Amino acid sequence: MSVKNNSRLRRAKKARANIRNQEVPRLSVYRSSKHFYAQILDSLGSKVIVSASTLEKDLKISSNNLDGASEVGKVVAERAMKNGIKKVVFDRSGYKYHGRIKALADSARKSGLEF
Numbered sequence: 001m002s003v004k005n006n007s008r009l010r011r012a013k014k015a016r017a018n019i020r021n022q023e024v025p026r027l028s029v030y031r032s033s034k035h036f037y038a039q040i041l042d043s044l045g046s047k048v049i050v051s052a053s054t055l056e057k058d059l060k061i062s063s064n065n066l067d068g069a070s071e072v073g074k075v076v077a078e079r080a081m082k083n084g085i086k087k088v089v090f091d092r093s094g095y096k097y098h099g100r101i102k103a104l105a106d107s108a109r110k111s112g113l114e115f
Helices: 003-020 066-082 100-110
Strands: 026-031 036-041 048-053 089-091
Touching: 003 089, 026 066, 026 100, 036 066, 036 100, 048 066, 066 100
Parallel strands: 026 089
Antiparallel strands: 026 036, 036 048
């Protein structure tokens, strides 16, 4: 692995240690060079409750940019509301809170999720 990815994973590990103590489902994100993924896991992190990504054909998200990230955030929030989840902890997976990560978080908040 690259040094950059190792640093990101180290930051994510420290953040997840604090998130586990809150006993609230967490909204975890992952971004690759081509796609964007978001999933809500239970408080233990062992079960995926809801997920959305730019790979889903029914969403018709064409690219991995700000618009795609905000659409994924909106979809994951709507699916969470259907499952009765209103409050989550945002796990940015070691990424900086700007750009696509911020767009996803903002659209999820607008759709009704509380962070």
